[in-house]
Amino acid sequence: MPLVRPLYAWLVLLLAMGVGVPAALAQSEARVTLIFQGAPLAEAVEELVAATGIDLIYGAEVPGGARVYCALEEAPAEAHLRCIVREAGIDFYQLSSGTYVLTAPAARQPRRGALGGVVVDAETGEPLPFANVLLADTSTGTAAGSSGLFTLNGLLPGPHTLVASYVGYEPVRAEVMVPEGGTTRRRIALQPQIVMTDQPIVVDGLAQRLPSELLGEAALDATDFETPSGFTASDVTREASTRLGLSSRSPVADLSIQGSTTGEQRVLLDGVPIFEPTSFGRLLSAFSPLAIRRLTVHKAGFGATRGSYLGGIIEAEHAIDARSPEATLDSDPYQVNARARSGFQLGNNVRGAVLLAARSSLWDLYRPSALDASIRDWNRIDPLLAATWTTIPLSTATFTPHRHGSELGYTDLHAATRLQFGAFRTLTVSGYRGTNDIGTDLFAAGTAEPGSPDAVPLMLSRDHYAWTNEGAQARYDWLINARAFANLRVRASRYRLDHEYAMVTGTTTPDLSADEGEAILLQVLNTSPLARDLNRINETALEGTLSYSLSPGHTTDLGFSLSRVTTHFHLGGQDAPIGRGFRLLDQQEAPWFLAGSVQHRVAMTLNWSLEAGSRVTYVPERQAVYAEPRLALRYDTPTSPVGGVAARLAGGLYRQYINQFDVSTIGPSALMPSVRFWLPVGADVAPPRAYHLAAEALITPAEGWAVRGEAYIKAQPQLLELDTRALAASLDSDPVPLIGPSDGMAYGFGFELERRTERIAGRLLYGSDYAERRYPGRFNDQRIATPSTQPHRVVAAFDWKILDGLSVLTRGRGIWGRGWAFRQAYYDYLPAHNGASAYAPYSFERPDEDRLSALVEFDVGVRLEQPLGPTHLRIGLDVANVLDRANVLDWSLQPTTTDGTTQFNPVTRMLPGRSIALSVRIRY
Known part of the structure; x- marks a missing residue:
């Protein structure tokens, strides 16, 4: 106070x-x-x-x-x-x-908006996967997803200039208005055009990025399936073997991605695994060429959202691209193909398209002479294998065919439909079923023992394969908003293989002719149990992805997959009339797998972009989680001292959870040199893993010119390999594990020069692929170059459109340095059974040093196309191996005994010589 x-x-x-x-x-x-x-x-x-x-x-x-x-x-x-x-x-x-x-208040920052949409084919409405979308006025862009959907977030409100492009289509420029704090959606339709090359795209002075998103893969469309390439039947995958980083050992071999074996890669049809993607033996792919719109091969360094595979991925897509009714019939000497497709409208807001396609072999009706002669030559009873797997002495095991019967049949059926609910929601449903039957019955007489001219060994062999591929899927894609799009898929695939084989033997007598001996052996064969191999595999999965645009230049992809695999593998048994058979093996598995993935893409500048991500997989059988981090750096510039440049550097860790193994067959059917089976990773075996590092560049120095180069290395510290000792071991011995640990490495490089104009398209390619691995129990435990190794490979292709409706197509291929010259069964079984010195001077211990001569082939095709009223007619004339060069398929050994001494001389089996075929296609 x-x-x-x-x-x-x-x-x-x-x-x-x-x-x-x-x-x-x-x-x-x-x-x-x-x-x-x-x-x-x-x-x-x-x-x-x-x-x-x-x-x-x-x-x-x-x-x-x-x-x-x-x-x-x-x-x-x-x-x-x-x-x-x-x-x-x-x-x-x-x-x-x-x-x-x-x-006055401080300047208010405007609320940013977002843009989303879909890129489609203007003629068919088909979504264009991974189309390039650029906001030219902001120097940012993105790539559409697999369903053509795209999002761009964090955009300033107001008008923007959008440029969309896709290889083989006219780029489109569109003005879009982004509202403040809001979203806008656009459906962008591109018109098809003649593909010149992967040039920088410029629209009204706005430069688009080079398609570095396309590096690391090889893409083929329906026109590529019609080119001659070592065979006179149209095929889906054969032309792929002429592309950079892709190869096949011979016309009866599978496609190899940068030195990978077939077990390190997977074939997908609309995202559904097809476990045995071959037909007609292994001469053709499993799909009708009329049913497939696009084939994309993902090479080393593929992203986290693609899946878990050691080597690569081959993706095929159904051709549902039709708006009006269309029917096509195509026939050549080997097969007939048919297709019907149409677009339709349901109400005011639902558009759809449907596809039905089928293919069937014509072998029972017509057998092309060149191939028929080759198959008869290939289907031999091998004396070394016969002496090993039967009781016939080697000295009398040289057989001369007396009767030969071959069964070659295949069919496949494709069905697919797509429903578009408005512009931004799509439901795609597809199914496939393919069947194959290959059988060989061979009756042959051997060599009489000295002093017993009437005692001639007889053999009747039967080798029959039947397999079925089935797959179905339903996928829903939708644009959630201008920031995000998603898809959800349920899929199922099934594979069934049955292989039956037997060899029965007898001996002629003075009172018994060869024909009578055959009748007796046939009766024995028909009343005796056959050795049987079987494989059953079912895979069902629920999977989905979400792509979210955080801001301009930033996109995150999230994915998940829940799958269940059931397998049953049964091999051999000694109760069949084949002498010494395989060990009886029977195994069943039913594991679950849960996987997730994340991948973030950031455009650091207009020229540089980065992708970083990882897959994570939980394996309940092992109570373990496995990660697969991956990274990719991309560079694009439309202008440089050497022209437009696109580059990619990618790598990461790759695992595989379902693994393929091949068991070499001992029967005479050369079109099926092995039986394949699949086993999922179990509690006792860790999943194999590989590390990828890949670099690729594309330079476009001038219009119509392109230069590509690539190099890769794959370190494989953990692999799984079949131990053939487990197949041939005596039942009295301690069992050897069927699958053993292995390791390996693959590396290579290649260059390609391409020239395209409106009239001509030419390519010149050089590639070198080397792969090695360790084989359990064989080859002194050393790493050996694999059969997929091709030290030197050259491909030349030239297509010339002489006139409208008249074209000439040429393909040339050369492969030098092929190893593993002998039949695969020699390397797998003979040293284990009889020792490495039993066939001196051949030991089969260094298959990489057993070299075949160069494989060189040159093929020419002519196409004449002409409209005839409401129909379109195309006539094709193909000549395979024009030079009629004698190309070697493989070697076998022929024993010759003189004065008690046996010598072994190589005998070659040759690939088909020159063959000519006429094909006709009618489209209505």
């Missing part, structure tokens, strides 16, 4: 002297009623000052014309002022003198 009294006294004194508080402070306490209904700010302020007497100032930056809507009853001056400034979108502060100052 002593302090309050002096302060109170001083206040009384000041008032007595006439010194008062500021008028604004005193008057601001006055309560008044003011109503403003759309009054200009300046007018409202003047009325407030007049009514309350407050001091108030403002500058020219304050919008005096802003409209004010306020109504306060008996409120103080400052309450009225707060309402006025709030309505006008301005602010105020008060000086120490009590004067109020109105101020």
Whole structure:
């Protein structure tokens, strides 16, 4: 209280002297009623000052014309002022003198918007997967997803220039308006055009990025399936073997991706695994060429969302691209293909398309002479294998065929439909079934023992294969909003293989002719149990992905997969009339797998982009989680001293959870040199793993020219390999594990020069692929170059459109340095059974040093196309191996015994010589 009294006294004194508080402070306490209904700010302020007497100032930056809507009853001056400034979108502060100052607010950042949409074929409505989308005015862009959907987020509001492009289509420029804080969606339709090359795309001066997203893969379309390439039947995968980084050992071998074995890669049809993707033995792929629209091969360094495979992925897509009814019939000497497809409309908002396609072998009706002669030559009873697996002595095991019967049949059926609900939701459903039957019955007579000319060994062999591939899937894609799109798929695939084989033997006598001996052996064969191999595998899965655009240049992809695999593998048995058979092996598995993936793409600058991600897989059988981190760096520039440049550097860790193994067959059917089976990773075996590092570049020095180069290395510290000792071991011995640990490495490089104009398309390619691995129990435990190794490979292709409707297609291929010259069964079984020195000077211990001569082939095709009213006719004439070069398939050994000494001489089996085929296609 002593302090309050002096302060109170001083206040009384000041008032007595006439010194008062500021008028604004005193008057601001006055309560008044003011109503403003759309009054200009300046007018409202003047009325407030007049009514309350407050001091108030403002500058020219304050919008005096802003409209004010306020109504306060008996409120103080400052309450009225707060309402006025709030309505006008301005602010105020008060000086120490009590004067109020109105101020314009700090510049408000506009709320950003988003853009989403889909890129489609303008003629068919087919989504264009991984199309390139660029906002030219902001130098940012993205790639569409597998369903053609794209999103761009964090965009400034206002107009933007959008450029969409896709290889083989006219680029499109479109003006889009992005609302503040909102989203907009666009459906972009591209018109097909003649593909010149992967040139930089420029639209009205706006430069598009080079397609570095296409590096690391090889893409083929329907026109590529019609080119001659070592065989005179159209095929889906054969032309792929002429592309950079892709190869096949011979016309009866599978496609190899950068030195990988077939077990290290997977074939997918609309995302569904096809376990045995071959037909006609292994001469053709499993799919009708008319049913497939696109084939894409993903090479080393593929992204985390692609899956878990050691070597690569081969993806085929159904050709559902039709808006009007269409029917096509195609026939050549080997097969007949048929296709029907059409678009349709359901109501006002649902458009759809449907595809039906089928293929069937013509072997029972017509057998091309060149191939028939080769198959008869290939299907021999091998004397070394016959002596090993039967009781016939080696000295009499040289057989001469007396009767040969071959059964070659295959069919496949494709069905697919797509429903588009509006512009941004799509349901795709597809199914496939393929069947194959290959059988060989061979009756042959051997060599009589010295001194017993009437005692001629006889053998009747039967080798029959039947397998079925089935697959189905349903996938739903939708654009959630302009920031995100997603897809959900349920799929199922099934594979069934039955292999029956037997060899029965006898001996002629003076009273028994060869024909009578055959009848007796046939009766024995038909009434005896056959050795049987079988494989059953079913895989079902639920999987989905979500792509979210965080901001311009930033996109995150999330994925999941829940799958179940059931397998049953049965091999051999010794109760069949084959002499010494394989060990009886029977194994069944039914594991679950749960996998997730994340991948983030960031455009660091206009030229540089980065992809980082990982897969994570949980294996319940092992109670373990396995990660697969992956990284890719891309560079694009449309201008440089050497022209447009696109480059990619990618790598990471890759695992595989379902593994393929090949068991070499001992029967005479050369079209099926092995039986394949699949086993999932179990509790006792860790999943194999590989590390990839791949670099690839594309340079376009001038219009119509392109130069590509690639190099890769795959370190494989953990592999799984079949131990053939487990197959041939005696039942009395300790069993050897069927699958043993292995390791290996693959590396290679290649270059390609390409030239394209409206009339010509030419390619010249050189590649070198080397792969090695360790084989359990064989080859002195050393790493050996695998059969997929091709030290030198050259491909030349030239297509010339002479006139409209008349074209000439040429392909040339040369492979030097092929190892593993002998039949695969020699390396797998003979040393283990009889020792490495039993066939001196051949030991079969260094298959990489057993070299075949160069494989060189040159093929020519002519295409004549002509519209005939409502139909379109195409006639093709193909000549395979024009030069009729004698290319070697493999070697075997022929024993010759003189004075008790046996010598072994190599005998070659040759690939088909020159063959000519006429094909006809009618489209209505």
